[in-house]
Amino acid sequence: MTILQLEGVSKKFGALTVAEQISFAVGEGEALGIIGPNGAGKSTLFNLITGNIATDSGTIRFCGSDVTRASPMARCLSGMGRTFQIPQPFEKLTVFENLLVAGSFGSRRQEHEVSVRCAEILGDTGLIDKANVPAGGLTLLQRKRLELARALATEPKLLLLDEIAGGLTEEECRSLVATIRAIHAKGIAVIWIEHVLHALNSVVERLLVLHFGKVIGIGKPAEIMDSRAVREIYLGIEI
Amino acid sequence: MALPSFQVETQTKASAVFGIAAAAALLIAFAAPLLVSRGVIQDLFFILTMLVLAQNWNLLAGYAGLISVGQQVFVGFGAYAMFGCVILFGVDPLVAVLIAGVLSTLLAIPTAFFTFRLYGPYFAIGTWVVAEVVRLLLAQWKALGGGTGTSLPRDATRDMLGVGLMRDVFDMKASQAGDALTYWLALILAALTVGFIYRLLRSKQGLGLAAVRDNEQAARAVGVDARRMKAFVYLATAFITGIAGALIYVQKARISPDAAFSVTDWTAYVIFIVVIGGIGTVEGPIVGVIVFFLLQNLLAGYGSWYLLVLGLIGIGVMLFAPRGLWGLVSDRTGIQLFPVRRMLKGGSLNQTSKGGPHG
Ligand SMILES: Nc1ncnc2c1ncn2[C@@H]1O[C@H](COP(=O)(O)OP(=O)(O)OP(=O)(O)O)[C@@H](O)[C@H]1O
Ligand SMILES: [Mg+2]
Numbered sequence: 001m002t003i004l005q006l007e008g009v010s011k012k013f014g015a016l017t018v019a020e021q022i023s024f025a026v027g028e029g030e031a032l033g034i035i036g037p038n039g040a041g042k043s044t045l046f047n048l049i050t051g052n053i054a055t056d057s058g059t060i061r062f063c064g065s066d067v068t069r070a071s072p073m074a075r076c077l078s079g080m081g082r083t084f085q086i087p088q089p090f091e092k093l094t095v096f097e098n099l100l101v102a103g104s105f106g107s108r109r110q111e112h113e114v115s116v117r118c119a120e121i122l123g124d125t126g127l128i129d130k131a132n133v134p135a136g137g138l139t140l141l142q143r144k145r146l147e148l149a150r151a152l153a154t155e156p157k158l159l160l161l162d163e164i165a166g167g168l169t170e171e172e173c174r175s176l177v178a179t180i181r182a183i184h185a186k187g188i189a190v191i192w193i194e195h196v197l198h199a200l201n202s203v204v205e206r207l208l209v210l211h212f213g214k215v216i217g218i219g220k221p222a223e224i225m226d227s228r229a230v231r232e233i234y235l236g237i238e239i
Numbered sequence: 240m241a242l243p244s245f246q247v248e249t250q251t252k253a254s255a256v257f258g259i260a261a262a263a264a265l266l267i268a269f270a271a272p273l274l275v276s277r278g279v280i281q282d283l284f285f286i287l288t289m290l291v292l293a294q295n296w297n298l299l300a301g302y303a304g305l306i307s308v309g310q311q312v313f314v315g316f317g318a319y320a321m322f323g324c325v326i327l328f329g330v331d332p333l334v335a336v337l338i339a340g341v342l343s344t345l346l347a348i349p350t351a352f353f354t355f356r357l358y359g360p361y362f363a364i365g366t367w368v369v370a371e372v373v374r375l376l377l378a379q380w381k382a383l384g385g386g387t388g389t390s391l392p393r394d395a396t397r398d399m400l401g402v403g404l405m406r407d408v409f410d411m412k413a414s415q416a417g418d419a420l421t422y423w424l425a426l427i428l429a430a431l432t433v434g435f436i437y438r439l440l441r442s443k444q445g446l447g448l449a450a451v452r453d454n455e456q457a458a459r460a461v462g463v464d465a466r467r468m469k470a471f472v473y474l475a476t477a478f479i480t481g482i483a484g485a486l487i488y489v490q491k492a493r494i495s496p497d498a499a500f501s502v503t504d505w506t507a508y509v510i511f512i513v514v515i516g517g518i519g520t521v522e523g524p525i526v527g528v529i530v531f532f533l534l535q536n537l538l539a540g541y542g543s544w545y546l547l548v549l550g551l552i553g554i555g556v557m558l559f560a561p562r563g564l565w566g567l568v569s570d571r572t573g574i575q576l577f578p579v580r581r582m583l584k585g586g587s588l589n590q591t592s593k594g595g596p597h598g
Contacts, residue, residue, distance in 0.1 A: 050460065076462040084460075090453035092519075093446075096583045101450040102461035104443050111443050111581070112247070119245040119583055131583040154461050 001028045002061075003158055003189050009048055009058030011041075011213075018044045020213045022058070026158070031190040033200040033221065036210035037233055042193045043085050045210065046160050049191075050082050051075050063157065076106055081156025085163050085193075087143035091136030095127055095146060098135050099153040106154025118153050124179060125149040141167065148179075158189045165196040173199050201225075209233070245585045249441060249578050257576040268426055272419035273409065280422050284490060286532050287425040291432050291483045292505060293512040293524035295476040298436050300510075301519035302445075303472040304452045306359075308506055309366030310480055312350070312373050313343045315500035317481030318488035319377050325395050327382060332391065333400045333424070336485040343481020346373070347474050355470070367502070374500035388495025396492055421490040428486065432479055437521050440579045444468065449579075452519075503546075511549055515556045517563025521577035526565045 004026040011019040018041040026032050034042050047053040049060060051072040060068045067075055076082075090098050099121060103114035122128040125145045130138065135146060144164045151159055165176055177199050184190050184203065194200040200221075201207070207224040209217040216229050224230055272280055292310070299305045317339040324335035354365040378386040396402075397413045405416040439445045450458040451465045458465050484505070488494050498504070508531065516527020534552070538545040560567050569575060 052456065052460070072456075072459045073462055073464055076460055082460055084457065088454050088457035088460075090450045090457065092453050093449055094580065094582075097446060097449075097581050100581055101446050101458070101463065105447055106462040108462075111446070115247045115581075115583075116245055122583075132580075150457075150461060 002026065003028045003030075003063060004049070004191075005061040006049070007059045007061075009060060010056050011044060011048055011053065012056055018213045019048060019055075022213075022215055024208060024215060024218055026189055026191060028157075029184075029187045029189050030206070031184050031192065031204040033204035033207045034191060034193045034210060035195070035197065035200070035207060035230075040210045041213040042210055043162055044213075046082065046162055046191075046193065049075075049160065050080055076154055077108065079155075079157035080160065081106070081151035081154045081158070082160040083144070083147035083151050083162050083164055087140070087147050089135035089138065089143055089146050089150075092134055094132050095135050095138070095149075096122065096131040098146060098150050102150045102153035103155075106156075114153070121149050121152050124182070125152070126175070141172070152183065156188060158191070159183065161190065161192040161194075163193055163195065165194055165199045168196075177202055197225075245583055248582045248584050249580060251575055251578045253574045254576055254578050265426075265430060269423065272422060277415055277418055280418050281490075282532070284418070284422045284425050286528055287422070287429040288483050288487050289509065289512060289531070290429050290524060290528045291425070292480060292509045293516070293528055294429075294432050294436055294521070295480050295483075296506075296509045297513045297518060297521075297524050298439075298472055299476050301513065301523075302440070302448045302452055303469045304455070305469060305473060306363050307354075307366040308363050308502065308510075309368070309370035310476070310509065311500050311502050311505035312366070312370035313347070313477045313480035314484030314487070314505040315370070315377070315496070316346050316373055317343045317484030318494055318499045319380075319383060320481070321485035321488060322383055322389070322391065322494055325391060326389070331398075331400050332395055332489045333420075336424070336482055336489060339485035340478045340482035343484070344474055344478040346481075347477030351470060351473050355466075355473075370500055370502070374496050377500075378496040384495070386496060388493065388498070390494075391489070391492045396489070399489075418490070421486060424486055428479075428482060433521060433525075435475075435479075437577050437579075440521070440577075444471075445579065446581070448472065508549075511553050513563075514553055515563055517565035517569075519562075520565055520569070521579075522565045522569070522575070523563050526568075527563065530564065 002025040007023050009019055009022040022045065034045070036042050044053060048055050051067070051070055055068060059066055062075065062080065063078060067078065090101065093101070096118060099118035100111055100115065103118045104111045107114065119128070119131070122131055125148055127142065127145055127149055130142060138146060148161065148164055165173055168176060173196065180190065180192070180203050192200060192204060204221060206219060207221045208215060209224060209230055211233055217224050217227055271283060292314070296310055299307055320339040320342040321332065321335040324330040324338050325332050330338065350369045354362055354369060357365040377383070383389055396417050399417060399420065401420050402413060402416045405411055405419060406413060411419065447458065447463045448468055450463055451468055455465050484499070488499065512527035512531045513524050515530055516525065517523030534549065538548055556563060
């Protein structure tokens with residue numbers, strides 16, 4: 001069963017084409033990695049999927065229904081959880097309250113029904129000590145963890161992660177990978193944009209390569225990493 | 240990960256004590272017309288109605304992020320609606336006050352339709368334009384005195400619901416009974432407004448509202464219906480502001496378009512109150528209205544210097560205490576009288592960190 005399907009999705013910002021006839025599908029519970037150079041259009045692709053940016057053409061289906069024109073809110077409620085590449089915390093709310101908002105609104109339940117789950121997510125993402133601190137006081141790394149934690153609190157069927165491993169130490173990176181594996185093991189589908197390839201490849205089942213808004217390869221990580229196109233684009237980049 | 244049981248707390252020790260003190264103060268305030276002079280009652284009426292307006296503006300700007308400089312439209316429209324009901328249809332002024340609230344809410348629907356298309360500063364300008372348009376329209380209404388205004392018929396306030404009863408029970412003169420009655424209504428309105436806003440902020444919707452204020456894009460991404468939430472707040476504040484406007488003009492008994500739609504009286508002063516008290520807290524407008532009243536009396540003899548000094552104080556507070564006087568107190572002492580923070584307790588949490596107020 002596919003959970004997400006894009007067909008011929010295109011987007012231009014003025015003369016700049018950031019998505020060109022993008023078509024691919026993600027299965028239920030699948031983990032897909034997205035790689036591509038800076039400015040390739042990866043984050044824009046996420047924004048098209050979540051509805052933050054409207055498509056010029058093409059259709060997006062999620063869980064069997066056409067969501068091409070649905071609002072970001074509606075897409076969240078139907079089971080899409082996302083992180084922002086540049087973290088967007090609710091700065092004056094505490095870390096715990098950030099999760100409470102996501103938990104209660106994202107899963108249409110009352111605060112008291114989701115509070116324990118939110119606390120557990122804080123434990124899983126290593127933010128429990130910051131629970132009662134306003135999110136505006138967090139460091140960049142903590143903000144990125146909060147992005148992940150908040151997305152999880154909405155109880156997504158599909159989790160979209162945009163570069164959450166950058167700047168981590170080896171140790172932190174290993175624990176992040178373990179966290180994402182655990183999420184994936186629960187049957188949540190994951191699409192993960194990441195430049196840290198070894199972390200990405202230890203989680204995802206397939207890789208998608210984006211270049212100037214075009215999909216230039218999709219398949220098993222090993223095959224993709226071996227392909228000519230990827231080697232050219234990533235020439236000089238450590239794998 | 241197995242975690243020991245968690246609880247969520249919002250109550251603080253200070254807030255529990257304050258709750259009892261507030262209930263006692265409310266009781267004393269109810270008895271005030273029997274204890275103090277008519278002049279004091281009129282002052283208290285002014286303080287209470289300004290508090291209602293300030294709480295509403297604070298909810299609008301400090302929580303829904305809707306910075307309106309046109310709230311005088313609901314004061315003026317509510318007041319005119321009440322005058323219209325009384326003069327044209329002979330409705331009792333107190334009933335007319337409620338009708339005014341409903342009509343103000345109805346007016347808010349088309350104005351929201353127009354202003355919600357505008358963002359940030361354009362929204363603010365839009366609200367002001369709407370207020371001017373409504374003022375100019377009502378100034379054409381000859382039956383209500385056109386541009387020069389009119390007065391409530393004397394017997395309308397004399398025979399107002401409850402006035403007769405109070406004359407008999409407390410042996411008051413009609414004018415005195417009228418003042419006491421409007422004062423009690425203002426007291427009830429202020430208590431209900433604070434209660435309503437505080438309840439809203441503690442509810443799930445209040446949390447969503449705070450999220451929208453902090454980051455609208457992220458709020459939508461986690462399933463918060465930001466538009467609906469803002470629309471609800473806009474309509475609710477229109478209702479309460481309309482009632483407050485009507486009540487203020489039952490007490491004044493004389494209306495003119497320039498006074499009823501005064502941007503200085505019903506918006507600038509109100510913003511001043513919220514800013515010096517502390518925006519984004521329930522306590523802020525309460526502190527603000529007291530400071531405003533004291534300043535107004537202190538500077539009463541200085542004419543236009545008065546406005547200048549108010550402006551300077553406002554700017555000073557914005558620069559040096561952006562979270563207002565209540566923010567200063569609350570930062571120093573950690574006291575919150577109307578706590579809305581959801582504190583996570585229990586589990587393996589260390590208990591040292593304090594959340595501070597939402598604003
Ligand atoms: N709102 C916008 N308006 C105009 N151009 C935009 C907008 N958003 C992104 N772009 C441009 O579109 C291109 C793709 O941007 P995008 O953020 O999707 O890249 P990316 O693949 O996520 O890059 P990175 O790896 O640096 O995050 C870039 O050239 C960017 O400057
Ligand atoms: Mg990006």
